Amino acid sequence: MNTNAFALRHIGPREDDQNQMLKTIGIDSLDQLIYETVPDDIRLQKGLDLDEPMSEQEYLVHLNEVAKKNKVYKTYIGLGYHPTILPPVIQRNILENPGWYTAYTPYQAEIAQGRLEALLNFQTMITDLTGMALANASLLDESTAAAEAMSLLFAVRERDQKKAGINKFFVSELCLPQTISLLQTRANPIGIDLVIGNEDDFNFSSEFFGAILQYPGKNGQITDIKSFIAKAKVAQIKVAVAADILSLVKLEAPGKFGADVVVGTTQRFGIPMGYGGPHAAYFATKEDYKRDIPGRIIGVTKDTNGNRALRMALQTREQHIKRDRATSNICTAQVLLAVMAGMYAVYHGPKGLQFIADQVHHSATTLANALEKLGFQQANTSYFDTLQIKTDAKKVKKVAKEKKVNFFYPDEETVYIALNETTSVRDINYIISIFAEVANKDTFSISSFTEGNNIPKALKRTTDFLTLDIFNSHHSETELMRYIKKLERKDLSLNHSMISLGSCTMKLNAAAEMLPLSWFKWGNIHPFAPLKQARGYATILKELEDQLTEITGFAATSLQPNSGAQGEFAGLMVIKAYHESRGDHHRNVCLIPSSAHGTNPASAVMAGMKVVVTKSTAEGNIDVEDLREKALLHKDNLSCLMVTYPSTHGVYEASIKEITKIIHDNGGQVYMDGANMNAQVGLTNPGNIGADVCHLNLHKTFAIPHGGGGPGVGPICVAKQLVPFLPGNPIVKTGGAQAITAISSAPFGSALACLISYGYIKMLGAEGLTQSTKIAILNANYIKHRLQGSFDTLYSGERGRAAHEMIVDCREFKANGIEVTDIAKRLMDYGFHAPTVSFPVAGTLMIEPTESESKQEIDRFCDAMISIRKEIDSTTKEDTNNVLKNAPHTLAMVTANEWHLPYSRETAAYPLEYVQDNKFWPSVRRVDDAYGDRNLICTCAPIEEYIDA
Numbered sequence: 001m002n003t004n005a006f007a008l009r010h011i012g013p014r015e016d017d018q019n020q021m022l023k024t025i026g027i028d029s030l031d032q033l034i035y036e037t038v039p040d041d042i043r044l045q046k047g048l049d050l051d052e053p054m055s056e057q058e059y060l061v062h063l064n065e066v067a068k069k070n071k072v073y074k075t076y077i078g079l080g081y082h083p084t085i086l087p088p089v090i091q092r093n094i095l096e097n098p099g100w101y102t103a104y105t106p107y108q109a110e111i112a113q114g115r116l117e118a119l120l121n122f123q124t125m126i127t128d129l130t131g132m133a134l135a136n137a138s139l140l141d142e143s144t145a146a147a148e149a150m151s152l153l154f155a156v157r158e159r160d161q162k163k164a165g166i167n168k169f170f171v172s173e174l175c176l177p178q179t180i181s182l183l184q185t186r187a188n189p190i191g192i193d194l195v196i197g198n199e200d201d202f203n204f205s206s207e208f209f210g211a212i213l214q215y216p217g218k219n220g221q222i223t224d225i226k227s228f229i230a231k232a233k234v235a236q237i238k239v240a241v242a243a244d245i246l247s248l249v250k251l252e253a254p255g256k257f258g259a260d261v262v263v264g265t266t267q268r269f270g271i272p273m274g275y276g277g278p279h280a281a282y283f284a285t286k287e288d289y290k291r292d293i294p295g296r297i298i299g300v301t302k303d304t305n306g307n308r309a310l311r312m313a314l315q316t317r318e319q320h321i322k323r324d325r326a327t328s329n330i331c332t333a334q335v336l337l338a339v340m341a342g343m344y345a346v347y348h349g350p351k352g353l354q355f356i357a358d359q360v361h362h363s364a365t366t367l368a369n370a371l372e373k374l375g376f377q378q379a380n381t382s383y384f385d386t387l388q389i390k391t392d393a394k395k396v397k398k399v400a401k402e403k404k405v406n407f408f409y410p411d412e413e414t415v416y417i418a419l420n421e422t423t424s425v426r427d428i429n430y431i432i433s434i435f436a437e438v439a440n441k442d443t444f445s446i447s448s449f450t451e452g453n454n455i456p457k458a459l460k461r462t463t464d465f466l467t468l469d470i471f472n473s474h475h476s477e478t479e480l481m482r483y484i485k486k487l488e489r490k491d492l493s494l495n496h497s498m499i500s501l502g503s504c505t506m507k508l509n510a511a512a513e514m515l516p517l518s519w520f521k522w523g524n525i526h527p528f529a530p531l532k533q534a535r536g537y538a539t540i541l542k543e544l545e546d547q548l549t550e551i552t553g554f555a556a557t558s559l560q561p562n563s564g565a566q567g568e569f570a571g572l573m574v575i576k577a578y579h580e581s582r583g584d585h586h587r588n589v590c591l592i593p594s595s596a597h598g599t600n601p602a603s604a605v606m607a608g609m610k611v612v613v614t615k616s617t618a619e620g621n622i623d624v625e626d627l628r629e630k631a632l633l634h635k636d637n638l639s640c641l642m643v644t645y646p647s648t649h650g651v652y653e654a655s656i657k658e659i660t661k662i663i664h665d666n667g668g669q670v671y672m673d674g675a676n677m678n679a680q681v682g683l684t685n686p687g688n689i690g691a692d693v694c695h696l697n698l699h700k701t702f703a704i705p706h707g708g709g710g711p712g713v714g715p716i717c718v719a720k721q722l723v724p725f726l727p728g729n730p731i732v733k734t735g736g737a738q739a740i741t742a743i744s745s746a747p748f749g750s751a752l753a754c755l756i757s758y759g760y761i762k763m764l765g766a767e768g769l770t771q772s773t774k775i776a777i778l779n780a781n782y783i784k785h786r787l788q789g790s791f792d793t794l795y796s797g798e799r800g801r802a803a804h805e806m807i808v809d810c811r812e813f814k815a816n817g818i819e820v821t822d823i824a825k826r827l828m829d830y831g832f833h834a835p836t837v838s839f840p841v842a843g844t845l846m847i848e849p850t851e852s853e854s855k856q857e858i859d860r861f862c863d864a865m866i867s868i869r870k871e872i873d874s875t876t877k878e879d880t881n882n883v884l885k886n887a888p889h890t891l892a893m894v895t896a897n898e899w900h901l902p903y904s905r906e907t908a909a910y911p912l913e914y915v916q917d918n919k920f921w922p923s924v925r926r927v928d929d930a931y932g933d934r935n936l937i938c939t940c941a942p943i944e945e946y947i948d949a
């Protein structure tokens with residue numbers, strides 16, 4: 001046996017363990033278990049057609065070879081992406097550190113205070129720079145953030161009597177092309193009428209509810225947002241501003257002028273371009289709209305002892321509650337990237353950012369002067385970092401190409417040159433030499449940047465930013481390293497223990513999969529670089545598409561959506577385009593089972609569909625008769641069904657083929673939510689069960705780490721008839737022949753993160769992938785057995801088996817006064833992160849161990865659960881001072897001189913022996929959510945500034 005095979009590193013249980021686990025379940029073989037779990041009629045008849053697996057070493061050598069096909073030119077393309085300097089201390093201690101990248105979304109706040117603090121820093125940085133009251137902790141990219149701004153302004157217009165029913169939205173033609181494309185994608189289905197035009201000619205008619213400007217414009221010209229917003233205010237038109245975050249160091253904050261929403265990307269705060277992503281977008285707005293903000297907001301509150309604690313605020317806005325009334329479907333965001341960008345601000349501080357912004361501006365003014373000296377005309381009357389040169393673009397392009405330099409050429413007479421943090425005096429001299437050659441003149445050199453100023457007085461920044469201590473105390477590497485470590489220690493991640501979150505698939509994120517993310521040749525490619533420079537990426541992305549197409553049993557894949565929810569929206573838009581291509585414009589009914597994830601109905605509404613909910617049976621399956629009835633009732637207008645498989649209840653529904661047939665018979669398409677793909681890979685697939693399109697969560701099934709709540713990649717895989725409609729991009733040709741407009745800013749979404757899934761598939765191969773699925777099912781069924789007698793499993797398949805996850809019922813414990821939250825918090829004392837709480841059924845836990853967890857770890861988890869069950873039994877409804885209600889217990893509490901609780905300190909902190917060996921201390925006691933929502937604070941201002949004495 002090759003003991004070094006990657007499958008043996010990825011899969012937890014050893015062969016002996018597997019046999020013992022099977023014995024515990026009372027079954028002879030793994031194949032028998034699979035036979036009893038996955039319905040016969042959907043099993044694949046042959047294995048996946050994929051390359052032979054590579055070892056980790058072979059893979060890294062391979063990826064290094066492919067990387068050579070990427071050519072890193074000096075790049076001044078701009079358009080929302082810039083070369084930047086990732087401080088090595090952040091690279092090593094965050095990007096390359098599983099303590100940060102393997103964490104989950106901070107739903108369990110008591111064991112997530114570290115990343116919550118880092119995200120609060122990010123929000124504070126954004127509110128300071130934009131001059132707005134509130135910011136969220138990231139969106140997926142600048143263009144989707146702009147679309148969210150438009151949606152928010154559209155949603156709130158109804159509250160304004162004068163604007164109710166008004167549907168025109170003005171878009172400045174100086175907005176980034178990808179943003180305009182995305183606004184089109186998102187506007188049409190919900191009935192917004194986009195008017196794209198020159199902002200100087202805009203008439204401020206009351207026919208408009210809102211407008212969006214780019215600040216500075218795509219060509220570098222600094223937009224006079226001050227006058228525009230002032231005029232818009234008079235006409236009661238709300239204004240969103242898409243602002244370059246670094247320029248805001250020198251330009252006055254849009255909030256100062258009365259902007260209603262400010263959005264943008266924080267890529268240039270130290271995040272590699274990575275051929276388009278992942279990067280964190282930001283979204284900032286006014287207090288008035290705090291309940292309408294898409295995505296997650298981190299807020300300050302207090303814990304049981306009254307100490308300051310952080311948590312995600314206003315959770316009732318989440319799609320799980322609002323479902324088809326949600327105005328946004330955003331779930332996974334860009335947490336790890338937001339953490340890094342926030343840390344960049346902590347490291348540089350206001351003075352450092354000022355220095356960087358000055359350097360960038362001075363390099364631009366220096367170059368502008370030099371080019372004017374050579375006789376070129378620079379068309380921007382004011383600018384921050386981007387010059388607009390009017391000349392024969394073809395000529396420039398020819399010379400620049402030879403010299404390995406990328407500019408942007410919007411048309412034949414124009415060249416954009418966007419300068420950046422990495423631009424040196426040498427770089428400027430090199431650009432001068434290119435233009436000298438074009439002009440047929442002698443070149444010359446400058447020896448330093450001149451301190452020019454090309455920012456209009458009225459728009460010059462006068463307001464302070466980043467004045468708080470946190471942004472003024474960690475400017476040495478030692479200090480920042482320790483600060484990052486201090487935060488990391490507060491967070492429970494996969495490098496501490498298993499995180500068995502149902503539906504989230506927290507499996508191993510292997511080091512070999514992650515390493516290439518730090519490599520120069522993958523990080524430094526601009527998404528709009530000529531394809532010839534990105535052949536390495538093209539190779540990998542094409543092969544990943546093919547791999548995913550094979551795994552899903554479909555015809556083609558688009559990697560563009562950068563989260564699962566984006567994938568849902570993309571898939572539905574593709575279905576819509578398909579119906580429309582056949583003249584079926586009226587097909588707009590989307591059937592969704594009641595057990596679906598909240599993003600499903602939210603996405604359907606964004607796609608302009610009408611949601612019809614279908615019932616579940618008592619066994620947790622889709623009620624086929626109810627579905628048939630509703631499909632028939634709506635057959636003339638049926639667009640599609642959205643179905644999760646195996647169901648969110650953790651069951652392979654035996655009737656799935658019948659279900660997909662009913663939909664097809666009534667003219668609909670079948671959308672399969674692929675979040676549970678970890679239960680299918682190699683055993684069955686969406687194509688096989690009769691679906692037409694599915695999204696995959698590469699950050700679940702295909703090993704991209706959760707990063708504390710993102711990044712994600714949510715590709716869609718489609719059947720033949722849908723291929724022509726796969727999403728495109730306005731700058732780089734991609735997608736189908738009749739491509740729908742953009743779903744993400746970048747043509748290939750978060751291309752850099754795609755390397756991880758490519759590596760995962762490459763190293764596991766067909767057999768390793770299939771074995772992973774089988775062991776995921778084994779691990780889940782083993783847990784089900786071990787918990788028998790302590791916890792009831794809510795639903796099972798026809799032969800009594802769980803799929804890759806299961807729901808355990810905690811509702812009966814209410815009789816003892818114990819809520820499911822108490823169990824979740826008590827698990828922290830045992831060193832575990834809670835499974836998914838109250839989804840898809842309130843009062844339950846959904847447990848998904850994944851294949852990566854060993855028998856030993858699973859046993860510890862089961863021991864903890866069984867021990868908690870005993871604790872529950874020894875409590876009563878009247879007794880609220882017990883070990884569960886008081887959980888979690890902190891170190892400060894257990895070591896305090898005083899101890900008045902009716903159980904021992906040891907019971908509190910070391911309830912089982914294994915805990916002695918590997919104790920994790922929650923850094924705060926139970927967090928008070930309601931208090932925080934009533935007193936919403938979303939920046940890291942010191943407590944004295946907002947709490948009354």
Ligand SMILES: *Cc1c(COP(=O)(O)O)cnc(C)c1O
Nearest residue numbers: 331332503563564565597675712
């Ligand atoms: C995770 C999940 C989603 C949403 O995916 P994101 O990447 O978070 O947007 C949708 N459906 C199901 C069933 C999920 O588990």
